[in-house]
Amino acid sequence: xxxxxxxxxxxxxxxxxxxxxxxxxxxxxxxxxxxxxxxxxxxxxxxxxxxxxxxxxxxxxxxxxxxxxxxxxxxxxxxxxxxxxxxxxxxxxxxxxxxxxxxxxxxxxxxxxxxxxxxxxxxxxxxxxxxxxxxxxxxxxxxxxxxxxxxxxxxx
Ligand SMILES: Cc1cc2nc3c(=O)[nH]c(=O)nc-3n(C[C@H](O)[C@H](O)[C@H](O)COP(=O)(O)OP(=O)(O)OC[C@H]3O[C@@H](n4cnc5c(N)ncnc54)[C@H](O)[C@@H]3O)c2cc1C
Numbered sequence: 001x002x003x004x005x006x007x008x009x010x011x012x013x014x015x016x017x018x019x020x021x022x023x024x025x026x027x028x029x030x031x032x033x034x035x036x037x038x039x040x041x042x043x044x045x046x047x048x049x050x051x052x053x054x055x056x057x058x059x060x061x062x063x064x065x066x067x068x069x070x071x072x073x074x075x076x077x078x079x080x081x082x083x084x085x086x087x088x089x090x091x092x093x094x095x096x097x098x099x100x101x102x103x104x105x106x107x108x109x110x111x112x113x114x115x116x117x118x119x120x121x122x123x124x125x126x127x128x129x130x131x132x133x134x135x136x137x138x139x140x141x142x143x144x145x146x147x148x149x150x151x152x153x154x155x156x
Contacts, residue, residue: 034074096124124152
């Protein structure tokens with residue numbers, strides 16, 4: 001229900017606007033942006049930040065070997081069809097919410113222990129809880145969730 005596939009941009013945008021009539025996009029605006037981007041593709045000295053970043057990433061040999069879709073002109077029919085995806089907003093990370101100590105005990109705003117309340121997982125904040133020091137590294141949350149759950153359970 002969130003995907004629209006069309007062979008040309010006008011059809012795509014018309015159907016996008018039918019799907020989200022409360023947030024319509026302008027066909028001329030979309031076309032101008034894509035044409036500007038496509039126009040930079042054949043220019044090795046182009047200023048399009050996204051294409052520059054893609055070129056930088058693809059200079060890495062490992063990426064050159066495994067990437068299957070080479071950068072190409074979006075509006076070239078040979079590369080079609082065009083696909084639009086309706087985005088839905090979700091909470092990606094809460095990064096905490098409850099201040100807790102290393103035993104999983106929830107602390108009051110004054111920093112004293114709130115008796116009987118424990119927190120585990122992302123809600124206890126891997127930065128604030130101290131499991132990750134002062135930061136939270138991408139891809140390392142589940143370990144902290146399990147570890148904080150174990151500690152909170154043991155201490156409870
Ligand atoms: C897209 C995405 C990709 C991720 N990728 C990785 C990854 O590659 N590696 C990694 O380590 N971590 C990753 N994470 C982070 C990791 O998934 C989360 O940190 C972890 O799942 C949090 O687990 P949790 O049990 O603490 O909280 P949650 O899984 O959020 O569980 C909280 C639960 O509480 C329920 N709840 C909320 N309010 C109430 C209420 N009032 N009453 C009853 N229930 C309630 C919710 O429905 C939910 O089921 C990713 C997260 C996201 C969103």
